[in-house]
Amino acid sequence: MSEKPIILAELEIAQQKALALLAEIQDEEPLQAWKREYLGKSSTVMSAFSSIGQQSKEFRPLVGQVANQVKQALEAALEERARIVTEAALTRKITDERVDVTLPGRQPITGGLHPQTLVLRRIFSIFAEMGFQVYRSRDVESDEHNFELLNIPAHHPARDMWDTFHIDQPGVVLRTHTSPGQIRVMREQAPNPIRAILPGMCYRYEQISSRSEIQFNQVEVLAVGKNITFGDMKGTLNGFVRRLFNADVRTRLRPSYFPFTEPSAEMDVECFVCAGKGCSVCKGSGWLEIMGCGIVHPAVLKNGGYDPEVYSGFAAGMGPERISMLLHKIEDIRYFWGNDARFLEQF
Amino acid sequence: MKIPLSWLKDYIDLDLSLEELARTLTMVGLEVEVINVIGLPLPENTGRQEFKFTGLAWNPEKFIVAQIDEVMPHPDADRLTLCRLHDGIQEWVVLTGAPNLFPYKGMGTLEQPLKVAYAREDAILYDGHKPGYELTKLKRTKIRGVESFSMVCSEKELGISDEHEGVIILDSDAPTGTPLVDYMGDAVIEVAILPNMIRDASMVGVARELSAVTGKPLKVPSRKVTSTGPKIDDLAAIEINDPNLNPRFVLGLVQGLSPKPSPYWVQRRLRLAGMRPINSIVDATNYVMLETGEPLHAFDYDVLIQRAGGKAPTIITRAVTKGENLTTLDDVERPLDQHTILVCDTAGPLSLAGIMGGLESEVTETTRNVLLEGASWNFINVRRTSSRLHLNSEAGYRFGRGVHPALASWAVDLGLERMAAWSGGTIAQGLVDNYPQPPLDPLVSISVQDVERKLGVTIPAKQIAVILTRLEFVCKVSGDVIEAQTPPHRLDIGEGVIGKADLMEEIARIYSYNNIPETNLADELPPQRNNLELANEEKIKDILAGLGLQEVITYRLTSIERETRAYLLGQTPDPENYVRLLNPIAPERSVMRQSLLASVLEVLEKNARIRERLAFFEIGSLFIQEEENNLPVEPRKLVIGMSGKRNIPIWNQKDTGNLDFYDLKGVLEELLEKLHLEAVAYQPTEHPSMHPGKTAQILVGQTPIGVLGELHPRVKQNYDFLTPAVYVAEIDLEALLPLIPLRFESQPVSVFPPVLEDIAIIVEEAVPADRVEALIRQTGGKLLADVRLFDVYRGDRIGAGKKSLAYSMTYQALDHTIESGESTALRNKIVRRLERELGAVLRDN
Structure with missing residues (x-):
């Protein structure tokens, strides 16, 4: 029996030393160095394997066995340590990665739509669900369409209601309202039933101020058929207003006058700024005037090609700028065509 | 019109509160604008307000009808008088400066005492000496050695009018000692008279409307005294x-x-x-x-x-x-x-x-x-x-x-x-x-069914007749039909079907709009139709907003001078073609625009002082008077204007320089692609507002749809821009919109891996880039899934008058994996074609 090979003792010492050192390692780099030192080609373990042939025959299996055990033990320990080191590194990384969340974000390039495009779309979509389709009509109109066919003869006192821009061509005006579109739609559609929305730019001779403009949008609503009543007008317009403002806004219709409707009415909604208490927006009255409406005048039906004894209808007209001003607390109507980016970008 | 309540009550007995009265008037069409109380109490604050109230309530304890029994001179002041006044309880000496009391000075005890409005100490009234209406409280004071604590009031102090020349001298039958509010407390209701209700610009007219609603009889005044003079016949x-x-x-x-x-x-x-x-x-x-x-x-x-x-x-x-x-x-x-x-x-x-x-x-x-x-x-x-x-x-x-x-x-x-x-x-x-020409006063027939058909409510014939009768129509009811004779104070009732509508309004007004039930439309729906023009315009707006542009809406009224700025000298639109206003409010709003570009340039100019990056667009009409005596044409245009920085540099984002031609072109390419337009081409062109070397016409197939380019530097000088070059596009929507397909086909996506490869070729400078790309695509066919130009190089290494174009190619098939042999063959085919047709040389480096 020869003496146990010295390599066995060396393996044991190497294992002890390696494990002790490994337990201290915190980072990836020393871990790799450790791996090279204790599991690399010139490590004790790997030398042990290559020394097997030089060992006496009786110890060769033992050396091989022990070297294997040590190798496996070191590898297992390495794997475990590597896991801990990686985990710790990630934890450190996460800790170090903290950003100042209060710094401003990188600004995307954005565009936007004009507030009046947005409000018109809201109006269109509410009416679309009630079956109303959008028609457009011209800005420069004949006196005939703008006035005469709408039951407003020349020199009639009703003409005082519109301060008109006249064109240097005789009998031509800038439309003062979208109502001439009523005639155009009726003449196009008669005798079909009509549910139409007529938006468009209108013009009135006024001094421009925070409350009045020479150019403004209007949206006309027109329904014509054999079975359309004042009650239907109330239902339709109330439905619209409730969807535009809020579900339980109070409204009232009070008599008014338009030459192209009879009976005519003005629709008021309860002031939602002050909830009817009286404020500067509603001028202390608790109500906001929101649109004019009425049953289409028989003369207008006739001019449009509908027999007033058979057909009836209602019409309404509203100002989308006024609606935007109320919805968004815009205090100066000149903002709309002023096109200041600081205003437009808010919508 | 201003309606004093006391006057109105001469013609109708009213037992309504001021608010009820205002509500009733408003609901018959006499919209109440403001109620100015003249002594009467203001309504209690209930948290809800229906009408605007102004004015002064007279405290019944403080404002009294009193009588002046003697007007005495002031010992120290010529312009003041001392009045011996009785307020029904006791006598006072009151100091006044009222000139209309001077005539009575020194007359001793007056035979006919002067009835006045007397305000006691602590009364709250308007300060007569201050402009406007400022409230003040009557305080004890000494004027020229005489103690003063009460006063005889002027109309202004009581809020009746602006009159402050003298004190009010009431009619001699005014009862001394009565609270003033009971004697002449009043309220003025201001109503708006609609153009068709001029008959109500009168106390009797207003009272008649109230009578119709309340059922209280109207008291029509008539002449009481018979004439005692000579017969008029021979006198005029x-x-x-x-x-x-x-x-x-x-x-x-x-x-x-x-x-x-x-x-x-x-x-x-x-x-x-x-x-x-x-x-x-x-x-x-x-x-x-x-x-x-x-x-x-x-x-x-x-x-x-x-x-x-x-x-x-x-x-x-x-x-x-x-x-x-x-x-x-x-x-x-x-x-x-x-x-x-x-x-x-x-x-x-x-x-x-x-x-x-x-x-x-x-x-x-x-x-x-x-x-x-x-x-x-x-x-x-x-x-x-x-x-x-x-x-x-x-x-x-x-x-x-x-x-x-x-x-x-x-x-x-x-x-x-x-x-x-x-x-x-x-x-x-x-x-x-x-009286040669009495008006017609039409007889109008209306039925219960007529009312039902237009108002949507069934009102019995008898009730209709009551409403009309109270408005003084003379009614005859037979069955469901009411024949109504127009009363001789109205000119607003027509004949036949018009008269029927006129009566309908009267019935609805008095019945009250609020009592007509709300219903949903039940009538037949109209034939369905698309409004493709509008839908496509809205789609364009959405795409452009998504590409980072802000929509604007400008005045369509402008001036020829304003529009001239947008053109090179001598290239402005024909002034004959402007739609001109006969009565402009100002010279700068005197014609309808012919250039949307001019409108958008004004927006850019204005915002150049506000924002570093400018990117705006507008869709709107132009107005061109093509022929006299016809309405002008109103074509729709889209204009895009961009200028300034490509992005706004901030702490973590570098300045990437200024917007240029290709930023604008990218916007248009993206827009036209999202509209699914095919065969889009860009060709050099000229435009009266644009840089001759940086302007392209856009063609869809053979149809020109507009131009894009840099604003001509000479045109730019007409504006106050702070930014470098300005880029604009003007698109003719009349041409573009009809080309937008209603439907388009999507392309399948391949599941097989792509082969990526770059090639660079050198061509003569004059060869347009789009021609190169078109040839590549044409030759590559279906297998060439994508081509992207990623570099353009000009310089010594390739020689003068030449350019190198580098493309990144993606080969991919829908049905198999492309092998290297296949892609090489395709590449060689493309290169040969470019060599043959464009004289291109493959760049090897």
Whole structure:
């Protein structure tokens, strides 16, 4: 029996030393160095394997066995340590990665739509669900369409209601309202039933101020058929207003006058700024005037090609700028065509 | 119109609160604008307000009807008086400075005590010495050694009017000791009169509406005293030249009167109604006008006799003949046209019919005999004259909207009566009445079914008849049909189907709009249709907003000068083609625009001071007068304008330089791609606003749809831009919109791996890049899934006059994996084609 090979003792010492050192390692780099030192080609373990042939025959299996055990033990320990080191590194990384969340974000390039495009779309979509389709009509109109066919003869006192821009061509005006579109739609559609929305730019001779403009949008609503009543007008317009403002806004219709409707009415909604208490927006009255409406005048039906004894209808007209001003607390109507980016970008 | 509550109550008994009254008036079409209380209590604050209230409530403890028994001089001041005053409880000495008390100074105890409005210590009233209406509390003070703690009030201090010249002297029957509010507390309700309700620009008219709603009877005033003077027949005559202009003319006569201040209650009512009291003659005409709605005119009868050479005057009404002028009673000489109607006598024009009297025959302090006119005029002529002369009078306001001729005799009767009562004198017997053309007063038939069909509510025939009868229609009911005779005070009721609509409004108004039930539309739906033009415009807006552009909407009214700025010298649109306003509000808004580009450039210019990156677009109409006597064409355009920085540099984002031609082109490429347009091409072109070397025409197939490019540097100089170059695109929507397909086909995506490869080729500078790419795509066919130009190089390494274009190619098939041999073959084919057709050389590095 020869003496146990010295390599066995060396393996044991190497294992002890390696494990002790490994337990201290915190980072990836020393871990790799450790791996090279204790599991690399010139490590004790790997030398042990290559020394097997030089060992006496009786110890060769033992050396091989022990070297294997040590190798496996070191590898297992390495794997475990590597896991801990990686985990710790990630934890450190996460800790170090903290950003100042209060710094401003990188600004995307954005565009936007004009507030009046947005409000018109809201109006269109509410009416679309009630079956109303959008028609457009011209800005420069004949006196005939703008006035005469709408039951407003020349020199009639009703003409005082519109301060008109006249064109240097005789009998031509800038439309003062979208109502001439009523005639155009009726003449196009008669005798079909009509549910139409007529938006468009209108013009009135006024001094421009925070409350009045020479150019403004209007949206006309027109329904014509054999079975359309004042009650239907109330239902339709109330439905619209409730969807535009809020579900339980109070409204009232009070008599008014338009030459192209009879009976005519003005629709008021309860002031939602002050909830009817009286404020500067509603001028202390608790109500906001929101649109004019009425049953289409028989003369207008006739001019449009509908027999007033058979057909009836209602019409309404509203100002989308006024609606935007109320919805968004815009205090100066000149903002709309002023096109200041600081205003437009808010919508 | 201003309606004093006390006056209104002469014609109807009302038991409504002020708010109920205002609500009732508003709901019959007399919208209440404001209620000004004159002494009456303000409504309690309930947290909900329906009407605007202003004014001063008189505390019944503090404001009392009192009597001045003696006006004594102040020992130290000539301009002050001391009044011995009794307030019903005790006597006081009150200090005043009222000039209208001076005449009574030193007269000892007055035989007829002066009734006044007396304010006790601590009364809250308006400060008479300050402008406007400022509240103050009456405090104990000493003026020139005399203690003062109460006062005799002026109208201003009580909020009745602006009058602060003297104190109010009440009518002698005012009951001393009564709270002032009980004696003359009032409220003025201001209502808006709709153009078709001019009949309600009168106390009786308003009372009639209230009577119709409340059912309380209307108390119509009528003349009470019989005339004691001579018969009028021989004293005046009337000649009407054109009954169409003047359907009726009525004259009455009062003799032996003398003008003086009207009774206080008359003056107060006139002031509350917004008119200035003049004297008892003029006041009587105004009072009756406010009462009945019929304007009256008083002539100095003696002036007329003098003009007639001592004979009885003949009044002649006629249209103006050429070149006539008239000096109206405001002492302005008025040039007249043939639409004006004149009231004349045999010596010439006397007054502008229905608008304003003439200076010569007006009533003065020396007038003793008055010829009183009540008439009816063609409202269109009156309206034309008053608007042409910018002459707004109470008479012109009413006659310009139409006053029923039946009112004339009634109002003249009332006028004579009041004039005699307030000015003395005797009324001549009878009227001279020329009534050649009574109006039609149509008989209109309406049925329960008519009402149902238009209003959507069933109102029984009897109820309809009650409503109309209360409005003084004479109704006959048979079954469901009501025949209604229009009352002789309305000109707004038509015949036949129009009359029916007119009655419908009356029924709805009085029945109350609020009582008509709300229903949903149940009628047949119209034929469905698309509005593709609108839908596509909206789609374009969405795409552009998504690409980082802000929509704007500008004025369509502009000036030729403003638009000229957007063009090179001599290249502006034909000025003949502008739609020009006849009556612009300002020179800079005098035509309709022909250039949307000019509008958008103005927006860029304005925002150049506000933002570093400018990217705007507008969709709108232009207006081009192509032919005279036709309406102009109104083509739709899209204009995009971009300038300034590509992005806004901030702490973590570098400045990537200024926007350039290719930023704008990228926007257009993306827009047209998202609209699914194919065969889009860009060709160099010229444009009167743009840089000749940096402008492209956009073609879709063969159709030009617009241009894009850099704004010409000379045009840019016309604007105040802070930014470097400006890039604009002008798209003709009339051309573009019809090309947008209603549907498009999507492409399948391959599941097989792509082969990526870059190639660079060198071509002559003159070879357009899009030609190269088109050839590559054409040759690559289906297998070439994508081509992207990633570099353009010019320089010494490739020689002058040449450019190198580097493309990144993606080969990918839908049905197999592309092997390297296949991609190499394809690449070689592409390169050979480029070599052959474009003289390209493959760049190897």
